[in-house]
Amino acid sequence: MLRLISATPSPYARKVRIALTEKRIPFELLTEVPWDSTTQTPQYNPLEKLPVLILDNGKSVYESHYILEFIEAKYTDVMQLLPRNDVDGALFAKQVEVVADGICDALVLLFFEQQREDGKRSEEWMARQRRKVDGGLKALAAWIGDKKFFVNDTFGLADIAAGSVLGYLKVRFPEHSWRETYPHLARYSEDLEERQSFKDTVPRPQTISDKIV
Numbered sequence: 001m002l003r004l005i006s007a008t009p010s011p012y013a014r015k016v017r018i019a020l021t022e023k024r025i026p027f028e029l030l031t032e033v034p035w036d037s038t039t040q041t042p043q044y045n046p047l048e049k050l051p052v053l054i055l056d057n058g059k060s061v062y063e064s065h066y067i068l069e070f071i072e073a074k075y076t077d078v079m080q081l082l083p084r085n086d087v088d089g090a091l092f093a094k095q096v097e098v099v100a101d102g103i104c105d106a107l108v109l110l111f112f113e114q115q116r117e118d119g120k121r122s123e124e125w126m127a128r129q130r131r132k133v134d135g136g137l138k139a140l141a142a143w144i145g146d147k148k149f150f151v152n153d154t155f156g157l158a159d160i161a162a163g164s165v166l167g168y169l170k171v172r173f174p175e176h177s178w179r180e181t182y183p184h185l186a187r188y189s190e191d192l193e194e195r196q197s198f199k200d201t202v203p204r205p206q207t208i209s210d211k212i213v
């Protein structure tokens with residue numbers, strides 16, 4: 001059986017968990033704290049990041065967007081995340097994932113900068129990350145408008161990526177005002193959270209034991 005190394009707050013791992021659930025591909029969930037010295041992640045990913053998909057033959061697939069591409073290509077007899085006969089639609093979905101993942105990247109950098117001791121946090125660096133988050137959210141809001149899904153009125157990759165980052169914001173940055181700024185995006189997120197694959201993967205904070213910044 002497939003195994004997935006994941007972490008409870010990870011928006012990147014949530015994408016893969018949602019995709020496997022939507023595709024009804026069974027997998028064993030291995031929950032880790034990748035920051036702790038006890039993690040097994042480096043044994044499967046030289047970049048020491050999760051999620052990591054461990055195949056039946058022991059080989060590992062890592063980097064969430066690549067894991068999703070791998071699953072889409074290898075499991076062709078299940079629900080597809082990308083339109084098969086719409087190249088532009090598929091490319092746009094990947095662009096939405098680029099923006100969603102980029103917002104996650106900026107949020108992770110911001111989160112850890114905020115963990116630094118007083119006097120060691122860079123206000124300029126945090127302002128830069130906040131700009132990326134706000135710029136990314138503005139793009140997602142413009143693209144989704146009052147639609148139910150990003151591409152061809154069908155749930156797919158873009159919705160998994162956008163839904164994951166919006167769910168991460170709710171858990172890690174509840175004070176962020178994106179829902180007031182973009183009510184359509186907030187309604188879109190609430191609708192996605194009603195899906196069983198989202199209900200089964202709601203992010204939860206984790207306790208990091210080791211000092212990492």
Ligand SMILES: N[C@@H](CCC(=O)N[C@@H](CS(=O)(=O)O)C(=O)NCC(=O)O)C(=O)O
Binds near residue numbers: 010034035048049063
């Ligand atoms: N681009 C990667 C990012 C993955 C990532 O940053 N994972 C974090 C955990 S989490 O932020 O998603 O919870 C990690 O393993 N970090 C450990 C490290 O960077 O050493 C992906 O999309 O998979």
